[in-house]
Amino acid sequence: MHLPGTAAPPIAFAGSPIDRADHIRVDPAALGNLMNWRARVMNLDGLLPEFDEQGRLLWHTIADVPEDTELVFLGMMDDKAHFAPVPAEGASGPAMPRAWQVMQMLQPEDLAIYGGARSLVDWHARHRFCANCGAPTKPAKGGWQRNCEGCGAQHFPRTDPVTIMLVEHEDKLLLGRQPRFPPRMYSALAGFVEPGETIEEAVAREIHEEAGVRVRDVRYIASQPWPFPSQLMIGCTSVADDPELTIDETELDDARWFTRAELEEARAAGEHGTDLLYFPRPFAIAHHLIAWWLDR
Amino acid sequence: MHLPGTAAPPIAFAGSPIDRADHIRVDPAALGNLMNWRARVMNLDGLLPEFDEQGRLLWHTIADVPEDTELVFLGMMDDKAHFAPVPAEGASGPAMPRAWQVMQMLQPEDLAIYGGARSLVDWHARHRFCANCGAPTKPAKGGWQRNCEGCGAQHFPRTDPVTIMLVEHEDKLLLGRQPRFPPRMYSALAGFVEPGETIEEAVAREIHEEAGVRVRDVRYIASQPWPFPSQLMIGCTSVADDPELTIDETELDDARWFTRAELEEARAAGEHGTDLLYFPRPFAIAHHLIAWWLDR
Structure with a gap:
């Protein structure tokens, strides 16, 4: 997305080419079927992305990630399901020097995919418990919700x-x-x-x-x-x-x-x-x- | 606030006359000094307001509310500090019939004050625990923050x-x-x-x-x-x-x-x-x- 009337570059983190495919989030069978050998999992080191010399994000297959990895469903692209892994720890606070480097080096579309994924997996990493009752929560709807196992409260990603x-x-x-x-x-x-x-x-x-x-x-x-x-x-x-x-x-x-x-x-x-x-x-x-x- | 070019009434819940006075939130001594006999505490029944026949909110003095009531600081108005009490239980979900009545009966400025207070006290009622570690949280900054007593995470009202x-x-x-x-x-x-x-x-x-x-x-x-x-x-x-x-x-x-x-x-x-x-x-x-x- 460009601002009309300016020669500025596109707005960073906007313009993700991923189809969020929200009808799949609510369909556990469809989601399960998509977690196959074609699926791609973002290669994240904690909250930072791995990418190639052209500034393209690197992706794993599902077979590459440990079986107990919590995956969130980012959506569909090139007819493949795309996921991102929830890291052990999240991070609140402003962008750090390494993140500024990422912004300079990633292609605009890849930066947008990464930004959306980062917010989502970071939210999971920092919301493993229920704010209402303190009990553990479990991810639902492909990672677009967490449900409390104690009081039943539903929690949604924060924006x-x-x-x-x-x-x-x-x-x-x-x-x-x-x-x-x-x-x-x-x-x-x-x-x-x-x-x-x-x-x-x-x-x-x-x-x-x-x-x-x-x-x-x-x-x-x-x-x-x-x-x-x-x-x-x-x-x-x-x-x-x-x-x-x-x-x-x-x-x-x-x-x-x-x-x-x-x-x-x-x-x-x-x-x-x-x-x-x-x-x-x-x-x-x-x-x-x-x-x-x-x-x- | 009105939309230009329409004869519509003001936008509901906008136009609160309260000065949020954020410099007071961060100053516990100033906040303590304001919790005096002049202070006003919103008269809430759970999350619903009490009001008079003119559609004006009813307010208590601090002496009227039980000593263990959790109060949030709404701001200053008419040279008086205004607070709202956190109810025992919050409520997520859409507006219920009683809330629609409140919208019809409250004066626009009072509706705006009530709306902001309702979101804030409801957030407190549903965020007594830390989403990061499950430990209890305590209100801070006059109710515009909650701090975790376990991991130290800071939590902010949701919008x-x-x-x-x-x-x-x-x-x-x-x-x-x-x-x-x-x-x-x-x-x-x-x-x-x-x-x-x-x-x-x-x-x-x-x-x-x-x-x-x-x-x-x-x-x-x-x-x-x-x-x-x-x-x-x-x-x-x-x-x-x-x-x-x-x-x-x-x-x-x-x-x-x-x-x-x-x-x-x-x-x-x-x-x-x-x-x-x-x-x-x-x-x-x-x-x-x-x-x-x-x-x-």
């Missing part, structure tokens, strides 16, 4: 909506930096949507919390699945009338307004950035949002 | 993104009915966003799964928090070139194309509907999406 947003004021954009960012890197502000608010309300609340700015005219632009661990990034723009900033220093190291020229220069400078700004990487939806704003 | 979408073909809209709907009720198709897909991809997948239709030009229109138990409804439109339907009968009783005239007539008929169609209720975002399409 956490996060708003990520541009704020515009007099042809400038507000970007901020989190303490964990490399030097000179600024990006769009972001935050989880909470229970009881719309996307637009979450955008306005987050910007006010983090930067002390009130915004209007929130507009949705594009979304991205982000598998560290399972965010749905919801990219928006907004407009501020008063540019005065009050930065929440527990969330941000800094936030500031960048002119169009500063942003253009940083984008043109590519991966090394300018003295002022390291433009968000093309894997991040922030890259696409800023590019959309510059090119529109 | 599940759901796409709900119009499909347009030659000035007709595709609507479907779930088996649990009352007779003559049809609504927009809907489904959970899964790990590894964008909003637009989820819309296209769901429509194809449920109705066998391929769509293009997916556009975001509006969103709604829906507290049964904690959905973020993401309302979209899309366009189909080929109207032929293949209905997934495990998900839908029926789906069909409605003409503009049929929809106009059903809307004008109000809560009793026409012989053909009972227009979705104003509390549902489907109402707003169809109204937007008719009025645009």
Whole structure:
């Protein structure tokens, strides 16, 4: 998926060619029949993928994986069933350096297949017990559900909506930096949507919390699945009338307004950035949002 | 929040006047100071609210609630801290008849406050144990987090993104009915966003799964928090070139194309509907999406 009107690359982790085939998930006999010698199992080392020099994911056959491996059904592709193994341990938290390398090296379609699989198997690894009663849970529906053996509660993979947003004021954009960012890197502000608010309300609340700015005219632009661990990034723009900033220093190291020229220069400078700004990487939806704003 | 260009009522559960005051959540001393005689505690009977004849929520003082009540911090309003009590039991699943009555009787702002509180306290009631290791968890940050006493995992309230979408073909809209709907009720198709897909991809997948239709030009229109138990409804439109339907009968009783005239007539008929169609209720975002399409 490309954003209309930009020359940016496709949105990372979007565009998986796998057919999720949800009618098969609910049919244990069909699922069993598909676990044959033709089936492919993603070659994962923990949560990281193995791939070849062309950036193509490597796959095992079912015979290659230990018999007690918990497999989740990703779907159908090339007339073959595709699975992924649940690792012994999951990982919450942001993308680590090795994951950033994976994003650079995998082909876009393979990155999308990997991202969806990663979120799903990581969820299983971290949800082996029932949040309602503490008893063990067992996978069901090809790995798209876990059922509690104690109280009978059903649990489903988590997808956490996060708003990520541009704020515009007099042809400038507000970007901020989190303490964990490399030097000179600024990006769009972001935050989880909470229970009881719309996307637009979450955008306005987050910007006010983090930067002390009130915004209007929130507009949705594009979304991205982000598998560290399972965010749905919801990219928006907004407009501020008063540019005065009050930065929440527990969330941000800094936030500031960048002119169009500063942003253009940083984008043109590519991966090394300018003295002022390291433009968000093309894997991040922030890259696409800023590019959309510059090119529109 | 209103949808531009429609005469529809505000979107139900949106527009809460509470300031979530997240800087207080992370400050146990400040939170403790606010739990005083001025604080207000939502008067809940399980997960349902008590309210007066004007549709205003009723509130207790902290002195009114048993000392061992688990309270979550909703935020600040009228210079007073507002809390809600966690019930003994939660409830997953769709809105029950009593909840539909509440939607009709509460004032819009009170409904928004109630909806956010309901999702949060219900999450606590159903997440007293750690999904990672099975040990008990304890609330933290004013009820916006639970921490595991065993493995140390942190857990956060769940918000599940759901796409709900119009499909347009030659000035007709595709609507479907779930088996649990009352007779003559049809609504927009809907489904959970899964790990590894964008909003637009989820819309296209769901429509194809449920109705066998391929769509293009997916556009975001509006969103709604829906507290049964904690959905973020993401309302979209899309366009189909080929109207032929293949209905997934495990998900839908029926789906069909409605003409503009049929929809106009059903809307004008109000809560009793026409012989053909009972227009979705104003509390549902489907109402707003169809109204937007008719009025645009």
